[in-house]
Amino acid sequence: MVGANQPADVDLASALAAQRFTTGTTELERLEMELLLLAIYRHHGFDFRSYAPASLHRRIRRHLENAHLPTISRLTELILHDPTALQRLLHDLTVNVTAMFRDPTFFAEFRRSVVPLLRTYPTVRIWHAGCSTGEEVYAMSILLEEEGLYERCRIYATDMDSTVLDHARQGIFPLSRMKEYTANYFLGGGKRSLSDYFTAKYDGALFAPRLAKNVLFTQHNLAMDRGFSEFNVIVCRNVLIYFDRSLKDHSLGLFSESLATLGVLCLGRKESLRFTAFEQEFSALSARERIYRRNK
Amino acid sequence: MSLRYELVVMGTSTGGLHALTHLLAGLPASYPLPIAIVQHRSRDSDERLVTLLNGACPLAVCEAEDKQPLRGPGVYLGPPDYHLLVELDSVALSTEEPVAYSRPSIDVLFESAAYSFGRAVIGVLLTGANQDGTRGLKRIKERGGYVIVQNPDSAESAFMPKHAVKHLLPDRVLNLEQIAAELITRAAETRAG
Numbered sequence: 001m002v003g004a005n006q007p008a009d010v011d012l013a014s015a016l017a018a019q020r021f022t023t024g025t026t027e028l029e030r031l032e033m034e035l036l037l038l039a040i041y042r043h044h045g046f047d048f049r050s051y052a053p054a055s056l057h058r059r060i061r062r063h064l065e066n067a068h069l070p071t072i073s074r075l076t077e078l079i080l081h082d083p084t085a086l087q088r089l090l091h092d093l094t095v096n097v098t099a100m101f102r103d104p105t106f107f108a109e110f111r112r113s114v115v116p117l118l119r120t121y122p123t124v125r126i127w128h129a130g131c132s133t134g135e136e137v138y139a140m141s142i143l144l145e146e147e148g149l150y151e152r153c154r155i156y157a158t159d160m161d162s163t164v165l166d167h168a169r170q171g172i173f174p175l176s177r178m179k180e181y182t183a184n185y186f187l188g189g190g191k192r193s194l195s196d197y198f199t200a201k202y203d204g205a206l207f208a209p210r211l212a213k214n215v216l217f218t219q220h221n222l223a224m225d226r227g228f229s230e231f232n233v234i235v236c237r238n239v240l241i242y243f244d245r246s247l248k249d250h251s252l253g254l255f256s257e258s259l260a261t262l263g264v265l266c267l268g269r270k271e272s273l274r275f276t277a278f279e280q281e282f283s284a285l286s287a288r289e290r291i292y293r294r295n296k
Numbered sequence: 297m298s299l300r301y302e303l304v305v306m307g308t309s310t311g312g313l314h315a316l317t318h319l320l321a322g323l324p325a326s327y328p329l330p331i332a333i334v335q336h337r338s339r340d341s342d343e344r345l346v347t348l349l350n351g352a353c354p355l356a357v358c359e360a361e362d363k364q365p366l367r368g369p370g371v372y373l374g375p376p377d378y379h380l381l382v383e384l385d386s387v388a389l390s391t392e393e394p395v396a397y398s399r400p401s402i403d404v405l406f407e408s409a410a411y412s413f414g415r416a417v418i419g420v421l422l423t424g425a426n427q428d429g430t431r432g433l434k435r436i437k438e439r440g441g442y443v444i445v446q447n448p449d450s451a452e453s454a455f456m457p458k459h460a461v462k463h464l465l466p467d468r469v470l471n472l473e474q475i476a477a478e479l480i481t482r483a484a485e486t487r488a489g
Contacts, residue, residue, distance in 0.1 A: 016384055019298065019487060020414035021439075052388045054408040055381050059392070097391050238391045241362045245386070248363065270375050270389050271362040 032072035033057060039076050044086050046160070047223045048093065050247035056093070063092035087163070094161050095242060098132045100139040100173070100181040100194075102237075103269050107143060107188030109289040114264055115147045118232065124153045127231045127258065129222060129251075130239030131157040134168025138197075139185075140235065141211040146191045150214060156228065158220035165217045171207040173198075178205050222251045227258035234259060237290075238268035245275070252278045256294065265292045300485040301442065302416040303366065303382065304329050305409045307402030307432070309336040309424030311452025313348065315472055316422070320353035320371065322476025327355060329418075329483050330368040332382055332409070334400045336424070339377045346373055362389040374400035381408035398428055406432020415440030418482055420475065422446045424456030430463050437464055442482060444468045444475060 021027055033056075037049045048056060060072060067088065069075050078085035101107050118124050131137050137157045144150040159165055173181075182194040198205040222239070234255045240248045255265055256278060265282060267290040273279045282292040308315055312335040320331075337345065349357040349371070357371040358364075360380055364387045366372065372387055374380030379390040380400045388408070395401035402421070406429065409417045419436040421429040423446060433443050443466040448454035450471040461469060468478055 013384060017414075020302070020412075020416045052381075052383055054383050054412045055388050055390050057411050058381070058404065058407060095390065095392050097393055241389045241391070244383070245363055268362075268391075270360070270378055274361065275363050275365065275386075 029072065032076070033060070036060070036072050036076045036079065039079050040086070043080055046090070046221070050223060050244050051242055052244050055242060059093050063089055066092065090161055091163070096132045096164055098135045099177070099184070100135045101184035101188045102136070104184045104187030106266070106269065106289045107139065109286045109291060110266070111143065111147065111189045113285045114233065114291060115149065117264065118149055121232060122152065124149065124233070125231045126153060126155045126233045126235065127228065128155060128157040129220070129234060129236040131159050131168060131217070133164045134171065134217070135173060136235070136237070137168065137215055138171060138207050138211050141215065142197055145211070153214055155215040157215050157217045160219065160221040162219050165219060168217050169212065171209065171212055172204040173207070175200055175203045175205045222254065223247055227254035229258055230260045231258050231263055232260050233264045233266070235266045237266060238271070241268065241271055249277055252276055256281055259294050261294070261296060263294050265294070266290065267292070298487050299328065299483065300416070300487045301329060301418050301482055303409060303413050304331040304418045304420065304479060305382070305405055306331060306333045306420040306422065307405060307429045308422035309426060309428065309453070309456060311423035312336070313345070314452060315446070316349060317352035318472055319422070319475050320349060320355060322473070323353065323355055323479065325354035326369055327480070327483065328368045330366045331355070331371045332360070332366070332380060332387070332405060333371060334374040334380055334402045334405045336398050336400070336428070337376050341376045349373065360387040360389065362387065374405065379404040381405060382412050384412050396426065396428055402429040403432040407435045410435035410439045410441060413441070417441040418444065418479065420444045421457055421460050423451035423453045425453040426456060427459050429456060430460045433460055433466070434464050442467050444470060444478060446475065447471045
């Protein structure tokens with residue numbers, strides 16, 4: 001158990017609350033949030049208590065609107081008594097907005113500075129944490145295939161939500177996004193044509209099954225599960241932004257334990273090891289693209 | 297004795313670059329409150345905006361990083377293709393869907409500020425050509441915060457501030473050149489008790 005329950009955080013939160021919130025409604029809503037998250041954890045085992053609160057609150061409010069619920073407390077009741085309520089809520093709470101080759105310069109830099117390292121290993125193990133519906137995993141498979149590395153790679157792609165993993169296994173993405181992805185693909189150093197990798201059917205693009213052949217899609221929850229061993233690369237982009245500081249640190253701890261000697265860690269464009277306990281354990285391979293390497 | 301306000305949030309769209317450079321130039325390097333800003337921008341916009349703003353005002357302007365501590369003096373600009381939110385004492389970013397075609401979205405910043413800072417936030421809505429910001433300003437008002445809207449007549453694009461004053465009652469509606477002075481006055485206010 002991490003995060004929101006640590007005394008330091010609680011002290012900070014209550015000290016700030018005293019000066020910021022005099023109106024009763026605000027305090028009530030924070031209490032309702034606390035009770036909801038406790039209900040989800042105690043009754044279903046999903047721990048959202050160390051998620052970044054304002055950002056989580058926004059998604060819960062959006063869920064209330066979608067589900068036509070007047071208050072968070074009504075949702076808490078459903079979470080406890082309606083067995084189907086949790087799956088609907090999870091879908092809105094987990095952020096499943098993703099894309100192929102988002103931030104193309106990251107993929108270009110990965111080709112430039114990480115691929116040469118991987119060439120020196122006989123086998124390469126990659127953990128893609130928080131893979132959502134899998135777009136970025138397929139993008140990475142394409143990159144590795146073009147660099148002649150795919151055959152020696154084993155990719156573990158994980159997410160806490162089993163429904164997005166089902167989607168990821170199918171490898172079908174909206175055809176309407178292929179124009180954007182194709183542009184990203186070229187900017188990211190793509191060597192062929194993105195359309196070589198998929199067949200269009202109705203409004204879907206079905207990606208070649210070989211791109212998932214070396215991928216194991218499996219459920220893993222960074223807030224609750226242990227790490228694996230022993231990876232050469234861990235990719236976790238735009239996932240830790242939804243966690244509070246303590247859960248981010250906890251996750252970085254898992255990554256650090258799960259990385260092989262001199263392993264590589266890739267974060268999102270606007271997240272970094274600054275402001276964390278792990279700044280000293282890693283050096284930047286590319287500070288700009290947030291690609292780090294363990295010091296030992 | 298502590299300050300009545302702890303954070304300024306600003307939102308703007310069309311015409312924002314000119315408005316922001318003008319407004320920020322009126323604040324001293326020692327302006328005590330952190331300022332978080334959403335200026336609508338395209339997904340692939342580069343760092344020129346932050347460079348321009350830095351050159352135009354005495355305060356240090358940075359593009360916000362996730363979990364960066366929010367401290368005054370300092371200006372935190374929402375990066376392209378992310379929503380900018382504020383938590384209790386830091387910045388948070390999100391890649392959730394664009395809101396009304398915008399990421400970053402002004403409403404998302406303002407609503408998070410209302411949730412995390414309650415009555416201790418000052419919201420400022422400037423020039424723009426869409427409806428973003430009104431909903432967020434309403435939340436700030438509901439939570440006891442302070443709301444300033446640029447006088448639509450003085451805005452390069454009047455639609456956004458006009459939409460706001462039609463749907464809520466701001467504490468102040470000011471011409472662009474009056475806003476910095478108002479922010480300085482409010483930042484000096486202390487909290488009773």
